[in-house]
Amino acid sequence: MTARDDLEAQFAQWRQYVERRRELRPSDADELEDHLRGSVDTLVATGLSPDEAFLVAVKRMGSLDELSREFAREHSDRLWKQLVLTGDTGGPAGDRRSRRELWVMIGCTVGAAASVKVPELFGQRLADESDLSFYAPNIGVLTLPWLAAFLLWRRRAGVRLVAVVAALFALGAIGANAYPLADPSQSLAITSLHLPIALWFVVALAYVAEEWRTSRRRMDFVRFTGECLIYFVLIALGGGVLTGFVAGTFQAIGLDPEVFISQWMLPCGAAGAVVVAGWLVEAKQSVVENIAPVLTRLFTPLFTAVLLTFLGAVVVTSNGIDVEREALILFDLLLVVVLGLLLYSVSARDPLAPPGPFDVLQLALVVSALAIDVLVLLEITGRITGYGTTPNKAAALGENVILLANLAWSAWLLFAFVRRRTPFTAIERWQTWYLPVYAAWAWIVVLVFPPLFDFV
Structure with missing residues (x-):
């Protein structure tokens, strides 16, 4: 049997699993199979053998329906052996x-x-x-x-x-x-x-x-x-x-x-x-994808608790945020971590699953990060107005404005999703569309800021 014949046999086996769901119409099964075939073709193009690509694709889309998840679990040991132990890549050409x-x-x-x-x-x-x-x-x-x-x-x-x-x-x-970048x-x-x-x-x-x-x-x-x-x-x-x-x-x-x-x-x-x-x-595609979502679900509630506690401390003490360089870097890193948790959670989530408690927790995380971003922006703006700008403050101002826009719209989309007013795919599209904004800003800081501030 050729590799293609074997792949078609696996598609047929998967189709039998899917068709056990009586509520699924033939058109639904066709759509799922089309999605699976597209994923397999993409993985084969990256260098996997057809057999490996099929198993990885099924494992990735396993959360789309219970039968696919069952199929992925049943073949998970085979996937692990192929990717880690045997090194089988689909024949001499793959080797x-x-x-x-x-x-x-x-x-x-x-x-x-x-x-x-x-x-x-x-x-x-x-x-x-x-x-x-x-x-x-x-x-x-x-x-x-x-x-x-x-x-x-x-x-x-x-x-x-x-x-x-x-x-x-x-x-x-x-x-x-x-550029003549002096140290320090x-x-x-x-x-x-x-x-x-x-x-x-x-x-x-x-x-x-x-x-x-x-x-x-x-x-x-x-x-x-x-x-x-x-x-x-x-x-x-x-x-x-x-x-x-x-x-x-x-x-x-x-x-x-x-x-x-x-x-x-x-x-x-x-x-x-x-x-x-x-x-x-x-x-080892998708082997680590089982680890990262676990880390995301572990640290999301922890970071949410820390940010909410910090906001409570700000309210109780009425203390402002220090906007010196070390503090700016710390708060920007904190916001980046929050964004990273959101991004990886979005990338690993089943887009067809209904909203749940974890989505509400993520909304709380994003809203608290948004509030901290606003506080930092107010402090930076006040310092710039009173004492003038510096490269650090200007870069931090731009970064926090960019993060503010992303977090604000992400919070709105999450809120709408939790209320079942918008599909989850809207959140994913927004995050992927916004990535070039970060790239553009990083290039602006590297190429424009040094001469703009006389290399200070």
Whole structure:
């Protein structure tokens, strides 16, 4: 039996499960099967074998109806063995592609690790604190192009897309190095913070490839980002244990590995881990999708409780919010975490499920974050009016305005969804449509703010 015949047999088996639902009309089953076939085709295009793609697609759409969920559970052990244990990729051709992909990943990982050390050939040393003003804004320029290169190779991207991605990374390198960013300076700080964000959206362009206009692929990149972060943290934890063993074992024989660890092992390992994390997400698609939604459901109520308690403390004490740089960064990170919880919850939710208690909890989280954003904006505006603006305050003002717009409309859509006035897909479309706004703002801060404020 050919791979295509086997795939059709699996479609037929799945169709039998679906048709057991008497309330489903044939047209409903046809629509579900069409959705499943489209998902399989997309996954096959990313490099999975037809058999793997079918199992992953069924697992992803398992929450659309109970029978699909049952089918996904029944075959989950088979999926795990295929993706993790056996390495079966659908025959000799799939094996060859998997081996090529592994070697391409290794090459990109080595390239990222080497890129961190290349500046030392030109006098920039990680050991010298004065040279951190070079590494701080350039860390994304040195590492993220290799992840983008791996994704472009995997997507079989055309020359035009490769040229656009390369041009954007070159623009990022210009923004990091062409301006006279003194150390210390606010311009250096905001460039170091915003350039990696801007370049991550370039990685997004490599990830979505020719489908950059579709909401589905943008949401896939949201999942990719969350899963990359999880893998990177796991790799970092393992790297920390490895570092401890290296330090202890070499010190036991009278050798001090501090220089090797600080100047080679940690920076090169961290740079290479960025590519490895991306490869793991691509190679083990949807395996981590079971972890991230659990983390989202765990931390959403915790963050909601913290934000509501903080707002209560503000009301009781009547204390204003400190808008110094460290405080601004803290509050912006807090709002970004809230947005991340919302995004990943949206990406993992069954769009056909009715509103429930968790949706009400998310609404409370977004509304409380919205209230904090308003308080921060009022404080920033008051400081700018009374004392003038600085690059930090201007960047924070713009970011909080952008977050305010997103959170405000998200709160309205969540409220309408909880009241059953709008479908959940409206929330998903809004979040994916808004992603380019963040990318545009990050580029504005990197390229426009330094000369606008005389590189202060």
